[in-house]
C-alpha cells in the first residue's frame with residue numbers, strides 16, 4: 001500500500017521564488033525647514049560583519065555597546081522600544097550641550113563620557129517634559145506616602161494605583177523620572193506625564209501586560225522633525241523547535257511595506273504576503289538529521305535597505321514505527337525500482353512547481369471521515385522479506401471502497417490521472433509550494449485545472465496501483481519534501 005522513495009533521496013530542492021510584495025518606491029521626502037541633515041540618521045543600515053555594537057534587524061540600526069548595556073539592563077523592549085536612528089551627535093535640549101544621542105521608539109539616550117564608569121554614563125532625555133512643554137501644573141498638597149499613593153516633593157506630584165505599580169516595577173526614577181503632572185484625561189485617555197515618559201492607561205487591555213503603555217515619544221519627536229522613520233519589522237520561526245517530518249514557518253511582520261527573502265538550508269524558499277505580513281514554509285524531512293539549521297531572513301524596506309535576521313531552527317527526533325509488508329503476487333512487478341523512479345520523475349515536477357500565493361485558509365480537513373489510520377506518516381518500511389529501504393511519506397486511511405474523498409483545503413487540481421504505482425491519483429496545488437496528493441482512488445471526480453474548495457469531493461476511495469486493500473494514501477508536500485498531514489489538520493498554519 002504505497003509508493004516508495006528511497007531514504008537516500010535528497011529532495012531538498014525548494015524552488016526559489018522571492019516576491020516583492022509592494023511596489024518599491026522612494027520614500028516621500030518629508031522636508032522640514034528645521035531638518036538639519038541631508039540623510040537623517042533614521043536611515044537603516046545593513047548588518048556588517050565585525051561591526052561594533054548590537055544590531056537590531058527590526059529597524060536596521062546599531063546600538064553602541066554603552067547604550068545597549070543600559071537598554072538591556074533597564075527594561076529593554078517594553079521600556080524603550082527599538083532604535084529608530086543610528087547614534088549621532090546632537091545638542092541636548094536639557095542642558096544645551098552636544099552628546100552622542102540615539103532615539104528609540106519611547107526614549108532618547110544620551111552618552112555622558114564625563115560620567116564614564118558611573119550609573120550616569122547614559123542618561124535618558126526628558127521627552128515627557130519636552131512634550132508637556134511649558135504648561136504650568138498645579139502642585140498637590142503634600143501628604144505622607146503610603147502603599148497606595150506616593151508623594152514626590154521634588155515636583156509636587158503624586159503617583160497612585162496602576163501607574164504607581166508600573167513605575168515602581170519597570171525602572172522607576174532612572175527610566176521614567178519624577179511625575180510632572182497628576183493623572184488626567186487627554187485625547188480620551190487617562191495619562192500621566194513623567195520627566196522622561198508619558199504613561200497611558202488602556203482599560204480595554206485590562207489584565208494583560210499592556211494595560212499601561214508608554215507613549216512612543218521618541219517616535220513622535222522624529223515625526224515632528226519630518227524624518228522618514230524606518231519600518232519596524234520582526235521575523236521569527238513558529239515553531240522554533242520542530243520534530244522530524246513536521247513543518248515550521250517564518251513569519252515576518254512589519255508596520256510598513258517590506259519585501260522578505262528567506263534562505264533555508266542553503267536554498268531560497270517561497271514567501272507569500274502583502275508586505276506587512278509575510279509567510280514562508282520550512283519543511284523538515286522525516287529522515288532529517290537532528291540539530292540546528294540556519295534560517296536567514298533578509299527584509300528590505302521601501303528605501304532599499306536590507307536588514308538580516310539570522311534565525312536557527314532546531315530539529316528534534318520523532319519516533320516512527322517500522323512496518324513489514326507482504327506484496328501479493330499479482331502486484332510484485334510494481335516493486336520494480338525503475339518503475340518507481342519513472343513515476344517519481346513524472347510527479348516530481350508537479351510538487352516542485354511553486355504558485356507564489358497562498359490558496360489555503362485555516363486548518364485542513366481529513367479527506368475521508370470515519371477511516372482508520374492503517375499506516376502512520378513516516379513509518380519505516382520493508383517489502384516482503386527485504387531490508388528497511390523506504391519510509392511512508394503519507395498517512396494511509398483504510399475505509400470502504402467508494403467512500404467520497406474530499407480536498408483537504410482550497411487549491412487547484414494540477415494532476416488527475418491514472419498512474420501505475422499510485423493508481424488513480426489527484427494532486428492539488430495550495431500555493432507557496434504546498435501540495436496534497438490522493439492515491440489509489442477508484443474514481444476521479446475532478447480534472448486538471450479545476451479550482452477546488454476545502455471539503456469538495458474530488459474522487460472515491462479505491463484499491464488501484466500498489467495497494468493491498470481499499471484505502472486512501474494522503475500526502476502533504478512542501479516542494480518535494482513530505483510532511484506530516486495531521487499537523488496541518490490540528491493547527492492552522494500559520
Ligand SMILES: [Zn+2]
Pocket residue numbers: 001002003375392394395396472473474
Ligand atoms: Zn500509503
